[in-house]
Amino acid sequence: MLVVGFGSGPLQANCYLLAAAAGGPCVVVDPGQEAAAPLAAALAEHRLVPAALLATHGHPDHVASAAALSAEHGVPLHLHPGDTRLYDGDSVPLTSGAYAGLDVEVRHVPGHTPGSVVLGLATPEGGRLALTGDTLFAGSVGRGDVAEAVRDVLAAFPDDTVVLPGHGPATTIGRERAGNPFLAGTGAGR
Numbered sequence: 144m145l146v147v148g149f150g151s152g153p154l155q156a157n158c159y160l161l162a163a164a165a166g167g168p169c170v171v172v173d174p175g176q177e178a179a180a181p182l183a184a185a186l187a188e189h190r191l192v193p194a195a196l197l198a199t200h201g202h203p204d205h206v207a208s209a210a211a212l213s214a215e216h217g218v219p220l221h222l223h224p225g226d227t228r229l230y231d232g233d234s235v236p237l238t239s240g241a242y243a244g245l246d247v248e249v250r251h252v253p254g255h256t257p258g259s260v261v262l263g264l265a266t267p268e269g270g271r272l273a274l275t276g277d278t279l280f281a282g283s284v285g286r287g288d289v290a291e292a293v294r295d296v297l298a299a300f301p302d303d304t305v306v307l308p309g310h311g312p313a314t315t316i317g318r319e320r321a322g323n324p325f326l327a328g329t330g331a332g333r
Contacts, residue, residue, distance in 0.1 A: 144164075144266040145162045145163070145189060146307070147189060148313075149181050153204075156309055160186070161264070165190055168191070168243040170195050171193050171195070172199065174206065176203060195221060196219065198276075200226055200256040200276050201226030221235055222237050223258030225253060225258025245264055247262050252289070262274040272305050297319075297326065302315065
């Protein structure tokens with residue numbers, strides 16, 4: 144599985160491209176502020192074509208480039224209905240299912256925004272990914288008052304799940320269970 148990520152915009156929100164392999168369709172997750180140029184470069188470098196745009200939530204630092212990308216590539220932005228009021232462009236409801244040949248599980252985690260989600264994927268190599276947007280970061284959560292909801296959703300992920308957050312470096316569920324004060328007591332991992 145190919146995973147390409149980069150930070151963009153003033154808040155350095157992470158944008159990700161996910162594909163079964165180079166040279167085919169891909170999913171673009173969180174095309175935020177100033178993401179168009181680095182995204183175009185990554186698409187060209189890996190010979191990828193966007194098949195879907197997915198948003199972990201509707202804040203501008205995660206969706207500001209979505210309307211232009213949607214128009215350019217003829218693919219809609221998939222956004223949880225709870226966040227449509229935050230986004231000025233057109234969107235379709237984000238649901239679990241196949242996108243660009245990848246099975247994506249959508250887990251609703253309201254709090255950071257009403258429509259915040261975590262996207263879970265199994266990799267062909269047998270691993271797991273969790274794209275957490277602004278719900279979970281390395282060492283923290285998006286808002287302390289939603290820590291319980293975050294714990295409940297993320298407790299089901301095995302320790303070796305790679306966390307691709309909305310800001311900052313990647314981590315794993317196991318590392319966060321061991322060292323993130325907001326995930327304390329979420330199980331021994333699976």
